[in-house]
Amino acid sequence: MAQLMTDSTVLATVRARDAVTWMKDAAVAAHRGDLHAPARVRADLGGGALVVTAGHLDGSWYGYRAYDTFGLVTGEQVVVVHDAETGRVHAVAIGAELGPRRTGALGGAAADVLANPDASRLALIGAGTQAWTQLWAIAAVRDLAEVRVFARDQGHRAAFARRVREEHGVACVPATSARDAVDGADVVVCATTSPTPVIAAEWLVPGAYVATLGPKQMGRHEIETGLLESADVVVTDSRAQAVGYDPPSTIVGTRVEDHLVELGAVLDGAATGRSSRDEVCLFYSVGLAGTEPYLLAKLAGLD
Template sequence: MTTVLDDAAILARLTPALAVSAMREAVLAAERGDLLAPPRVHAGVQTFTAGRLIGQWYGFRSYPTHLDAPQLVALHAEPSGELLGLAVGKELGSHRTGALGGLAVDLLARPAARTVGLVGAGTQAWTQVWAISGVRELAGVRVFSRDPGRRRAFAERVRAELGVAAEAVDSARAAVEGRDIVVLATSAGAPVIEAGWISAGTAVTTVGPKQVGRAEFGVDLVERADAVFTDSPAQLDGYRPSALLAGREVVSLGAVASGAQVGRRAAGAVTLYASVGLAGTEPFLLARLLA
């Protein structure tokens, strides 16, 4: 029998610990070659990502490319092809992205990192701090967005749902200066911060645009970073126009999780994680929710 999960059912089952654990397994499986995860495919106004965990399942996610609309994730058993589950809505995809960000923080941020600075107050910003709260004991969150009401509401939600001290601030600089962890989660096509605002030892995540000619950060941040990481080098290489990181050595989270590559090389190093969305991770998370 096929199980269908809507957003309410997904949120009832999902925790930061479960989501981050699933993404750790996913990047390790991709690193081993057990998770086949080709870059996403655009078919007009529709985008598809697909994945296969060899010998266990295969599945896909389908969503409107430029619309904030419900998505579909399907999971099939291998080799029978039985349709095991469907997820319909927005929550699985957004929390999957947040969980990859939480994993990046766990692998790259200093063990004692406790403060977060966010630029952006939308869904992606929320799922990032939600997941981070599962891998670090947070002492404080600062958030900036251009809309004063949205940033105040975001800070209130962090306090109410995560039990973490949070404040809305009046500038991006005030949000990120002196923070252990910085998250950029905007739709901006021009840099929203300056590299000089980032302190030594900070772990930076960028969720939003990251292409040449349209990026929420600048070349100065890339040059500021001691090392750059991503969840899917293949997806990053597939950007057209090219990613702003083109030509820079980029390490996969899977290589760090497996121990094949070093994440943080020194306490004072600045790390930059470019979130691009490893394909197959939505079915991977759905499989965990159905287990």
């Protein structure tokens, strides 16, 4: 019988350091061609869409994640893993936790390879679920001394800062502006739904690591194209998805399009990531397909 995982099961089972390690393995497997991860498929259904991402790990499993865009609040996602030899459903996850934990772990993997080893000051722009899981994963790969969080809602940022202090034991303060949050930070994570840029390139200190999780399409993007152009290194978890947006992503037509490298290639030593302390490194997070079933397979004990 297939294993069924709910949000409570996922939270009781997943550990940040393990999840980061597994996402590193997934990115390398995708780079080597062992994890087949095509770009997401979107089916418009009138009033909303069904989005499916899928993956196949050679000799082990195949699976998919499905979610919808109906309504103002994101609904539950379904992740399914099949045994690659028999086709039997091995595990099913239903809920809203596995996806963000996967995204957080990919962010932690990128931060571990692209942020300076002694980076300890984290700025979070956004105080939602994605910001939380980024913190959860980054705290597993860096010894954080200070966290600053900015969100437009004063109550949300205050509650987020309190939760960080209580659950992670890290000093965290709600910032009064995005610029105040970013000032002096060596790790910056943008996790918003903003259609306009929330940070500026000139705010960054030399050597900063920046991750963008939010909108990144022409006419709707949370970081300015100038930051893309000025970054010394730009890495994504899936080039196919990064250049395959409709409308086009912000990298299309820029110098970045020709120099964009994949996280798996950097982790595998086939591409260069950070090469000096003062380089500004940007992680262009798009969500490598196949990584949700990859995480579920690991949690369910399927190699």
